[in-house]
Amino acid sequence: MNYFPDEVIEHxxxxxxxxxxxxSISLVCKLWYRIxxxxxxxxxxGNCYAISPExxxxxxxxxxxxxxxxxxxxxxxxxxxxxxxxxxxxxxEYMARNKVNLEELRLKRMIVTDDSLELIAASFANFKSLVLxxxxxxxxxxxxxxxxNCRFLRELDLxxxxxxxxxxxxxxxxxxxxxxxxxxxxxxxxxxxxLAALERLVARSPNLKSLRLNQAVPLETFHRxxxxxxxxVELGVGSFVNDPESEINDKLTSALQKCQxxxxxxxxxxxxxxxxxxxxxxxxxxxxxxxxxxxxxxGNELIKIIQHCRKLQKxxxxxxxxxxxxxxxxxxxxxxxxxxxxxxxxxxxxxxxVTEEGLVAVASGCLKLNxxxxxxxxxxxxxxxxxxxxxxNFIRFRLCILNPTKPDAATMQPLDEGFGAIVQSCKGLRRxxxxxxxxxxxxxxxxxxxxxxxxxxxxxxxxxxAGMLYVLNGCKKLSKLEIRDSPFGNVALLMDVRKYExxxxxxxxxxxVTMGGCRTLAKMMPRLNVEVINxxxxxxxxxxxxxxxNKLFVYRTLVGPRKDAPDFVWTL
Amino acid sequence: MAxxxxxxxxxxxxxxxxxxSSPEIExxxxxxxxxxKRVCGELDDGxxxxxxxxxxxxxxxxxxTQVVGWPPVxxxxxxxxxxxxxxxxxxxxxxxxxxxxxxxxxxxxxxxxYKGYSxxxxxxxxxxxxxVGEYSERDGYNGSEFVPTYEDKDGDWMLVGDVPWNMFxxxxxxxxxxxxxxxxxx
Numbered sequence: 203m204n205y206f207p208d209e210v211i212e213h214x215x216x217x218x219x220x221x222x223x224x225x226s227i228s229l230v231c232k233l234w235y236r237i238x239x240x241x242x243x244x245x246x247x248g249n250c251y252a253i254s255p256e257x258x259x260x261x262x263x264x265x266x267x268x269x270x271x272x273x274x275x276x277x278x279x280x281x282x283x284x285x286x287x288x289x290x291x292x293x294x295e296y297m298a299r300n301k302v303n304l305e306e307l308r309l310k311r312m313i314v315t316d317d318s319l320e321l322i323a324a325s326f327a328n329f330k331s332l333v334l335x336x337x338x339x340x341x342x343x344x345x346x347x348x349x350x351n352c353r354f355l356r357e358l359d360l361x362x363x364x365x366x367x368x369x370x371x372x373x374x375x376x377x378x379x380x381x382x383x384x385x386x387x388x389x390x391x392x393x394x395x396x397l398a399a400l401e402r403l404v405a406r407s408p409n410l411k412s413l414r415l416n417q418a419v420p421l422e423t424f425h426r427x428x429x430x431x432x433x434x435v436e437l438g439v440g441s442f443v444n445d446p447e448s449e450i451n452d453k454l455t456s457a458l459q460k461c462q463x464x465x466x467x468x469x470x471x472x473x474x475x476x477x478x479x480x481x482x483x484x485x486x487x488x489x490x491x492x493x494x495x496x497x498x499x500x501g502n503e504l505i506k507i508i509q510h511c512r513k514l515q516k517x518x519x520x521x522x523x524x525x526x527x528x529x530x531x532x533x534x535x536x537x538x539x540x541x542x543x544x545x546x547x548x549x550x551x552x553x554x555x556v557t558e559e560g561l562v563a564v565a566s567g568c569l570k571l572n573x574x575x576x577x578x579x580x581x582x583x584x585x586x587x588x589x590x591x592x593x594x595n596f597i598r599f600r601l602c603i604l605n606p607t608k609p610d611a612a613t614m615q616p617l618d619e620g621f622g623a624i625v626q627s628c629k630g631l632r633r634x635x636x637x638x639x640x641x642x643x644x645x646x647x648x649x650x651x652x653x654x655x656x657x658x659x660x661x662x663x664x665x666x667x668a669g670m671l672y673v674l675n676g677c678k679k680l681s682k683l684e685i686r687d688s689p690f691g692n693v694a695l696l697m698d699v700r701k702y703e704x705x706x707x708x709x710x711x712x713x714x715v716t717m718g719g720c721r722t723l724a725k726m727m728p729r730l731n732v733e734v735i736n737x738x739x740x741x742x743x744x745x746x747x748x749x750x751x752n753k754l755f756v757y758r759t760l761v762g763p764r765k766d767a768p769d770f771v772w773t774l
Numbered sequence: 775m776a777x778x779x780x781x782x783x784x785x786x787x788x789x790x791x792x793x794x795s796s797p798e799i800e801x802x803x804x805x806x807x808x809x810x811k812r813v814c815g816e817l818d819d820g821x822x823x824x825x826x827x828x829x830x831x832x833x834x835x836x837x838x839t840q841v842v843g844w845p846p847v848x849x850x851x852x853x854x855x856x857x858x859x860x861x862x863x864x865x866x867x868x869x870x871x872x873x874x875x876x877x878x879x880x881x882x883x884x885x886x887x888y889k890g891y892s893x894x895x896x897x898x899x900x901x902x903x904x905x906v907g908e909y910s911e912r913d914g915y916n917g918s919e920f921v922p923t924y925e926d927k928d929g930d931w932m933l934v935g936d937v938p939w940n941m942f943x944x945x946x947x948x949x950x951x952x953x954x955x956x957x958x959x960x
Contacts, residue, residue, distance in 0.1 A: 276843065278846070278848045279844070279847070279848070280843050362848060363850070364850060394879055396878060397878045418880060420873050422873075422875065443925070445923065445931040445950065446929075446931070447931065448952075475929060476929065497855060545845055545847065546855075547855070602845055606841070606845075
């Protein structure tokens with residue numbers, strides 16, 4: 203290919219969209235590295251502390267789209283202190299100062315402030331898309347700045363963020379001339395919204411395809427929006443509450459029937475059950491249904507809805523669906539690829555309403571299933587072995603037994619054999635989360651068979667360092683390893699320190715690593731940041747090597763220790 | 775002296791996760807003799823035994839302390855359900871949403887701050903700038919196009935004022951001020 207002029211090579215690269223492939227292309231030769239870097243428009247930074255904005259933009263000067271991830275995954279579960287880090291502002295500040303033509307920004311688990319949002323609004327004239335997932339630190343004032351100033355904004359997608367809601371007026375800030383909106387998701391906002399302004403915005407957005415409302419939007423407004431925007435493909439219902447006698451129910455049914463393009467439904471934060479039948483006609487064409495925030499829909503109504511969803515590929519639901527409901531899923535949703543069953547009562551007062559039976563039913567009926575997140579009361583090896591046999595195509599398999607060290611419910615044995623069957627059968631498995639009673643044996647299976655595993659989450663598992671070592675030695679493609687409350691210590695941590703440079707990150711909390719082990723690791727591997735997080739204040743920074751480190755986060759980086767670490771985070 | 779079964783098992787103080795019994799814990803002790811750590815100082819759901827007296831009888835009280843970050847549910851999701859729970863079950867206030875047909879905003883009020891129906895209706899009329907008409911048991915509200923209704927625990931929409939006040943505050947889930955043209959009731 204070196205006989206082709208650069209323009210031809212560049213044109214070919216234009217068709218390569220995956221960054222993994224582009225990274226491989228960059229390694230072929232210097233010429234390809236050079237051509238690739240000038241043609242990369244979408245940059246993904248999996249750990250915002252692995253690299254600096256300066257170096258990213260030095261390498262990819264024509265970047266238009268940035269996807270940044272901040273806090274480690276266990277931050278979702280309150281294991282990482284709030285001010286650990288993951289600040290967006292320095293990135294925006296750099297890009298603004300250096301006149302980067304940023305059009306799209308996607309963030310996960312980062313601290314976003316109103317200042318950052320205001321700076322985005324002021325600096326990037328062609329800004330088109332903002333997607334924030336599990337972020338925090340900002341208020342609706344920041345959203346107002348984006349709405350008011352980003353004239354070409356097409357997408358504002360807020361997923362599960364903690365946003366301080368100053369109530370309602372940010373949606374007024376979209377100017378009257380703003381007509382380019384394609385996607386708007388504010389379902390996670392907890393406050394009131396100016397309904398009239400929302401309706402006007404929808405009315406002047408002919409390209410609107412995706413709209414997810416929050417709980418403050420009542421049924422009457424929802425109906426009027428549907429009438430204005432029958433072209434919607436994705437819809438998040440806010441409040442679905444109405445007087446069943448009211449004539450609006452007929453109007454709603456006919457409005458929904460006109461939404462021929464509807465493929466994805468979510469929301470239903472509160473419902474009047476007798477009005478739910480209005481959505482059945484829409485269900486026939488749905489490929490995605492998320493009722494995991496609809497605690498008022500009981501199992502028998504969920505069943506009625508699901509029976510209509512013959513084309514469903516993605517289903518997120520609460521465990522009140524029960525094993526019985528999952529059997530209906532198995533019978534009705536033959537195209538299902540992704541299933542997530544969340545606990546209705548996350549604080550564990552109730553014990554959870556689904557068991558291994560529901561999982562086996564779905565695996566037996568939905569042969570295309572490849573992605574699972576399942577919170578259940580109990581599990582058995584036999585069930586997991588059956589699931590492994592019926593569904594060898596799993597890419598993501600995440601099982602959470604609500605009691606984290608519960609053994610096989612039938613035999614009282616550890617669940618090693620069950621998870622072993624999963625990794626042996628599912629050769630394409632990239633992500634695995636385990637729970638239940640587990641010994642070192644399960645790690646032996648994982649190390650031996652999980653060749654494509656990229657991310658592993660371990661909790662309350664294993665007997666000794668051998669467990670962790672099986673995984674580090676065996677899983678060649680391992681990128682993220684996160685472990686909590688497991689008896690792994692310095693021996694496991696230090697056996698193969700070079701491994702961590704091939705991975706994005708390692709998290710260990712409530713394990714047995716000590717200050718001595720962490721100091722040794724830091725000394726041997728200068729290109730890793732070895733962060734000891736001392737938020738409990740128990741540790742003495744200059745103290746004994748024998749002190750047990752409660753929270754450890756290790757990640758590779760090209761830019762050394764970060765300068766924004768709070769004083770309880772020590773980069774050794 | 776007759777021997778008495780003291781049920782020592784039940785009162786035995788153990789470290790370990792709720793619902794587990796000792797065999798599982800023993801199997802997991804590593805070289806340091808460590809059993810499953812429970813971080814007691816950081817209760818997940820904010821349940822504080824000192825608040826036990828403030829909790830109403832019908833609220834299922836978690837009988838055990840909970841492990842931090844378990845089950846691994848995103849804190850956003852946990853907070854959503856906690857807020858909804860609190861709103862429904864708070865012993866010190868009955869917060870309900872109030873909507874009025876045609877109004878751009880919903881409002882939220884605490885029913886416990888009112889002494890009775892007249893107090894409530896006065897405030898609603900003030901909040902939404904409307905008049906409610908004369909109530910009679912037979913004919914409901916006469917003399918205005920606005921009718922105050924509420925959704926009760928069974929999901930039925932009822933006319934405000936028919937049942938005794940205390941029964942109403944216990945049963946009312948949300949309020950809606952309907953415009954008479956929407957009302958199909960005779």
